[in-house]
Amino acid sequence: MTPTVTLIVPTYNEEAVLPAAFDRLDALAARGPADRCRYEVLFVDDGSTDGTRGLVGAYAKRRGYADYVFLSRNFGKECAMLAGLDRAEGDAAVIVDADMQDPPELIARMLDLWREGYDDVYARRRSRAGESWFKRTTSRWYYRLLAAMSPVAIQPDTGDFRLLDRRCVLALRRLREANRNTKALFSWIGFRKKEFLYDCDARTAGHSKWNYPKLMRLALDGITSFTTAPLRVAAYVGTAVSVLALGYAGYIVARTLALGVDVPGYASLLVALLFLGGVQLLALGVIGEYLGRMFTEVKRRPDYLVEEESTARGAGGRS
Structure with a gap:
């Protein structure tokens, strides 16, 4: 039986990068038979205020393998990823940023490792194009600090770009805390993990939504939400x-x-x-x-609220 891989694509004001992202996602979906799987794409829009939703909606209507979920406001990327995991019904799920800094073409490599028996195949950045020395350095310091404080091993220099087996997805659905640090939760759930190195590309267009104050707040939330x-x-x-x-x-x-x-x-x-x-x-x-x-x-408020979605898949918990 051909396995199904759900690509979870969180978006927030990504109007500038979506045309290029659509082309690469279409190419990936067409390559499904060669990769011995069937790809489906699930966009989760986190309260965009530009034309992102219009572009995503039009794209999904023309493709049978694409769906979308529009959240009622901006809840943050952590909650947007949870909304995607709640609705991912494939045999495996892959989280891919819409800016395509994490090349979706590497998913075939993830699938090979998944077929070898690994449940969590994560990409570790070897280089980060388009980012300043200060941002790369502070990011490295943050991961080292989190690893030193964490009760479980934390994979350094990794983001959300990873393939998760179905049982990892089901385990993450059970973790409903409001203050989420998904990168640490990936480690907390355990299962068989495998890393591979890759080069992070520069953004194809637009600019990052993560300024330094937001990154500082994210770092503080990540530490205090996961360790005492x-x-x-x-x-x-x-x-x-x-x-x-x-x-x-x-x-x-x-x-x-x-x-x-x-x-x-x-x-x-x-x-x-x-x-x-x-x-x-x-x-x-x-x-x-x-x-x-x-x-x-x-x-005990919901982690997120849905305004509109194109899929009939139900949420796996509080939503």
């Missing part, structure tokens, strides 16, 4: 400061007994107070981040 390590770090810093303060107090007592009353300087006292105040505010901020996430989770 920042809370432990705050506790360790507090303990270290307390030990240093106790040691310094002992030093002052000994010095006073040996040399007489010594009035410390105003500047040193002010620095110590500012330092301790900063540590306390940092710890409170970390605690606040986790409390905010608990506040969001206990509401």
Whole structure:
């Protein structure tokens, strides 16, 4: 029996890149028999405000292998991917960005590894065309930091471009937390994983929607949604400061007994107070981040809402 592979394509204001993406997706669908599979394409639009939805709708109506899901507003890429996974009914699913920086032509290579028995075949970036040195460096630092804090092994320098076996898709559907870090969840579910290296292309048109403030927020959300390590770090810093303060107090007592009353300087006292105040505010901020996430989770709101879809496939959970 010929397996079906569902391509999940999240979109958000991608009007400029879609014509080129359509051509490459059409070529991939036509190559299905050569790849010994049948491709289907599922677009998930995350509240675009340009002409993306019109282009996607027109494309899907002319192709029997294409469907779309339009979310009611911008919920974020993490939720858009979940909406796609909820509706992916193929034997395997592949997440592909609409900007085509992750070449869909590499899916044939993923399929070969999948047929060897691997459940999660992920692409690791060897190079990243069109990105600045600063962005590449900070991305590498983020993955190293997340790996150091995570309770499970995190694959470095990988994005969402990967092939997931059906049982991986079903496992991810069961994880319904509101604050999602899908890259970490890929690792958390386990199963047999295999990486391969590739060169990430530059965008064919348009510009990235991820500016540095958004990336910083994404990094913070990714860490605090998946690991409690920042809370432990705050506790360790507090303990270290307390030990240093106790040691310094002992030093002052000994010095006073040996040399007489010594009035410390105003500047040193002010620095110590500012330092301790900063540590306390940092710890409170970390605690606040986790409390905010608990506040969001206990509401049990849907992860996303659908405005329109062309497929009759039902969602696999809260939607």
